[in-house]
Every structure is written in C-alpha cells, then in structure tokens.
Amino acid sequence: MTPACARCRWFETGRDRIEAAVPGLTVLGSAFASVGGDDGLCRVHDTIQSPRDRCAGFAQTEAR
Amino acid sequence: MTVRTGGSLSEDWWALILGLAIIAVAVGACFASFDLNRLISAPGVWDGLSDGWGQAIADLLRYVGLGLVLLVCLTAAAANIGYRPSRFAASFAVVYVLSILILFASAWRNSRQMYIETPLIALVLGLILGNVAKLPAWMETGLRAEFYLKIGVVLLGASLPLPIIMQAGPVALAQASIGSVVTFAVIYTTARFLKLERRLSALLAGGGSICGISAIVAIAGAVRAKREDISVATTMVVGWALVMIVVLPLLAWAWWLPSGVGGAWIGTSEYADAAGYAAAQTFGRIAISGAPEQSLQAYTLVKIIGRDMWIGVWAASLSLVSLLRWEPSETHHGADLSQIWTRFPKFILGFFLASVAITVASKWFPGGNFGTLRPGLLAPVETMRNWLFTFSFLSIGTSLRIRAMAPVTGNAFVAFSAGVAVNLILGYILSAVVFGSYWTAIGR
Numbered sequence: 426m427t428p429a430c431a432r433c434r435w436f437e438t439g440r441d442r443i444e445a446a447v448p449g450l451t452v453l454g455s456a457f458a459s460v461g462g463d464d465g466l467c468r469v470h471d472t473i474q475s476p477r478d479r480c481a482g483f484a485q486t487e488a489r
Numbered sequence: 490m491t492v493r494t495g496g497s498l499s500e501d502w503w504a505l506i507l508g509l510a511i512i513a514v515a516v517g518a519c520f521a522s523f524d525l526n527r528l529i530s531a532p533g534v535w536d537g538l539s540d541g542w543g544q545a546i547a548d549l550l551r552y553v554g555l556g557l558v559l560l561v562c563l564t565a566a567a568a569n570i571g572y573r574p575s576r577f578a579a580s581f582a583v584v585y586v587l588s589i590l591i592l593f594a595s596a597w598r599n600s601r602q603m604y605i606e607t608p609l610i611a612l613v614l615g616l617i618l619g620n621v622a623k624l625p626a627w628m629e630t631g632l633r634a635e636f637y638l639k640i641g642v643v644l645l646g647a648s649l650p651l652p653i654i655m656q657a658g659p660v661a662l663a664q665a666s667i668g669s670v671v672t673f674a675v676i677y678t679t680a681r682f683l684k685l686e687r688r689l690s691a692l693l694a695g696g697g698s699i700c701g702i703s704a705i706v707a708i709a710g711a712v713r714a715k716r717e718d719i720s721v722a723t724t725m726v727v728g729w730a731l732v733m734i735v736v737l738p739l740l741a742w743a744w745w746l747p748s749g750v751g752g753a754w755i756g757t758s759e760y761a762d763a764a765g766y767a768a769a770q771t772f773g774r775i776a777i778s779g780a781p782e783q784s785l786q787a788y789t790l791v792k793i794i795g796r797d798m799w800i801g802v803w804a805a806s807l808s809l810v811s812l813l814r815w816e817p818s819e820t821h822h823g824a825d826l827s828q829i830w831t832r833f834p835k836f837i838l839g840f841f842l843a844s845v846a847i848t849v850a851s852k853w854f855p856g857g858n859f860g861t862l863r864p865g866l867l868a869p870v871e872t873m874r875n876w877l878f879t880f881s882f883l884s885i886g887t888s889l890r891i892r893a894m895a896p897v898t899g900n901a902f903v904a905f906s907a908g909v910a911v912n913l914i915l916g917y918i919l920s921a922v923v924f925g926s927y928w929t930a931i932g933r
Contacts, residue, residue, distance in 0.1 A: 440571055441571070441572075446716055447716060447719050447720050447723060448720055448723070448890070448893040448894055448895055449720065449723045449724060449727050449889065449890075449893070449894050449895070450702065450706070450719075450723055451629075451632065451633070451634065451635070451888050452634065452702070452723075452727050452885055452888050452889045453634065453635070453701055453702045453726065453727055453730060453760075453761040453763060453764065453885060454635055454701065454702025454703055454705070454706055454723075454761075455500055455633065455634075455635035455636065455706075456706065457499060457500040457570050457571060457572075457635075457636075458499065458500050458501055458635060458703060458706065458834070459499045459500075459501040459502075459831070459832060459833060459834055459835050460703045460704075460706050460707040460800055460801075460804075460832045460834060461706045461707065461710065461832075462707070462710055462804075462828060462831045462832050463831070464706075464709065464710030466716065470713075470715075471715055471716045471717070472713045472714060472715050472716065473709040473710050473713065473714055473716065473719065474710055474713045475710055475711075475713075475825075477825070478713065
C-alpha cells in the first residue's frame, strides 16, 4: 500500500496557499478554521483531501 | 486541540480565547465597580458636523487606546494562527481606522432614521475599496472576516442567558435540522437531475443548507472535491448570502413578522453567519412588533445551535457516503468519526461558556439580573461585539473581488436556487406557523 498523502510532495497544507487557490473563500469563510481539519490541496489531482488519503501518484517528500 | 499547519492553535480556538478574555475583563471590572464603558466606547448618535467632530475629539484617546489593545492582542493571535504578523498588524490598523469612520457614519442621526446600518455601510465601503481601488498585497492579511466574526459570536453568548439556551435549544435544533435536511436533499437531487457531478452537488447542497462556506470547506476534504467545484459553490453561497442580507429583513418586515419570528426565519434561511447577523440586526430594528434583541437571539439560537454545531456530523456522514457508495477503493482513507470533533467549530464552545459566565456572574452579583447588569457588564461587551462585527463586514466587502469569483454554470445556479426557494418557504412555515408562538415570546 502506498504511503498516505501527508508524506507526499504534491500535498499542499499551507492554509494561505489553499485560500489563494480558491477565489472568494475568505469572503465568508477561512481555511484556518477548525472545519477544514487537516485537509490539504493535492497539486496532482487539484482536489482537497485528507492527509490520510492515498493514491498511485504518491511522491516522497524531499528531505528538508 | 487540533494542531494546524502554520500555527499551533486554529482560528476557532483563538476566537474562543479572545472572546472569553473580553468577558472575563468585563466581569472583573463589574465586580471591582470599575466602569469599563469609559475605556470601551463607540460613537454615539450625532447631529451636525460640529457635534460629530466634537464627539470624535473628546473620544480620540479612547479610540487610540482601544485600537492599540486590539492591535496587540489580535496580532499575537494572528501570529500563532499562521498569518504573517507584520502584515496583519499593518492591515488591521487600516481596518480599525476605517471602522471608526463607518461607526461614525452609522451613528449619524439621518443614517439611523433611514435604517442605514453599520453592516451595510461597511459592506458597501469594502466593496468599493476592494473592486475599484488597487489595494496592496499586505492589506489582504488583516481582512479576516471569519476570525472577527467568531470572536463576535462568542460575545453573543453573553447576551443569551443559559436558561434561554436550555429552553430554546431543542426547538432551534428541531427547526434547523428540518430546514437543513430538506434543503440539502432538494439541492443535491436537483443537481444530480441536472447531471452535475456528485461532489459538486454535495458542495452546493452543503453550502446552501448547513453553514455556507464553512460547510463547503468541511465537505470538500470529506468527499475529495475538485478545486474548481469548490470555487463554483463558493460563488453561489457568497452571491445568495449577500442578496439575502437585504431580501430577508425586507420580506419579514413586509409580512409584519414579530422580531423573534423574523430572526428565526433568518437563522433558518441565511447561509453565512456574518450575513445572517447583518440581516437579523437590521430586522430587529425595523420589526413592527417585538423587542429588537429578540431577532438576534432567535437568529443566533437557530443558526449556531441548530446548524453550525453539526457540521462535523455532516462531514463525517458525507465522508462515509463517499467511501461506501462513490469511490469504494483503497485510495480513500477509511471512515473517520474523529472528524466530528476535529471539524467542530470550537468557537461555539466559547459561545456556551460566555453564556454560562454571564449567567453565573448575574447570580453572584448582589441583586443581579440581566436587566441591572446590562449597563455595567453587558454594555461594554456589546460595544466590543459591534466593533468586531464591523471589522468583519468591512473585511467581507473588501475581500470580495467580483471579477475574481469563479463563473457559475446555469445548472449549478438552478440547483442552488431551487434550494434557496424551498428553504425560504420552509423557513417561513417553521418560524411563523409551526413555532411562531414560541419565537414571538423568545427571551421574555
């Protein structure tokens, strides 16, 4: 089984970047709110998903 | 507590902390016989330029002091949440100065007589600034409509004694649940009938029935929604929520609804907390019968207790549907009931704690009840609430870039609007007919 999205290089978790990616999100909402949980933006599929999701396109995060 | 990327505590927890801190200061000052109204003030009604100018000069130091305290506290919270603190501080300073002007404009006697309320002035000014002027990028950081709103909602708890919440809670929950479930079903079914993709259908249905953008954010991760679909659903919610700020109070007024009944209708039929607050506040002032605060009380009970609280349950349920029915593959993580707590809007706990704090304080206070407490304890809390909601409405208007919003297809518009129509009718029946006598007497 492939590792989860949380460890994928294409999984974007920065709240400000999620807000920038969805026009109008901050007008009546916020990506920094609890309702967003730990969700992130998959830059391969262009979807919002859980860090516990998995897919065949997984790419290991580069060591920092 | 949920640990977030970019900060250690979420926006919700900070709203809870700051809101309860304001209430703790108000309670402490009250017990120490210190008049907090001397420090926390907002423009009073003025008539003529010399009157307004004189008042502004007399209160200048108070505004500077309040602004500095807010700047320090909000920037500290902002830094921890994950916003850039220097940008937030600079932006908030502008928001604060503009809010002083907005509150002065709405305190003008002519504005009051024409029911030109603070939210309307703030929204219009923000829309002009955001869409006509070219604002610097750092200005975006302090336009945190949700953050200010959540602190304001915590402070709203102070205006609702615990017995009213306990008494009205079940009715509010029943009414909001019926409204949410029926509206969700109408939007989702219509969207699917019109061949819209099921994830987009779920986003539209959640946004139109539960709690606007917050529901879209919660459901998006649960069903793995596409970014473009989130943008479409966001456009629909923002558009209709702003229209309803004007339409709902006017309809309620035209049908002679009592203050509490109109507030409950707004709580059932508005999409976003801030938009609903603006509508309920306006309706409270123009309602033909009932006390002005009944509208806000009924709205808060239906929206917060009946709808917002259950967002985690909706997200977990849709996650389960997505897993079992839509995409039963190994790529999707298993059903996760912990989402119910993870996605729970924590600031709502602050709303309840604020109500408990004020109820307990009123018992301890010699001869205290809500009537006698209002000037010393509740007045500064309500003044702070007005400031925070003004920041929120100004942020809403300024951050709404009409040209940047995603275009909406005809089918998405039809599906969402079908839910709007059904929700309006159902909300009216529930508020004015089924529970009409109840909402008429709310808080009395």
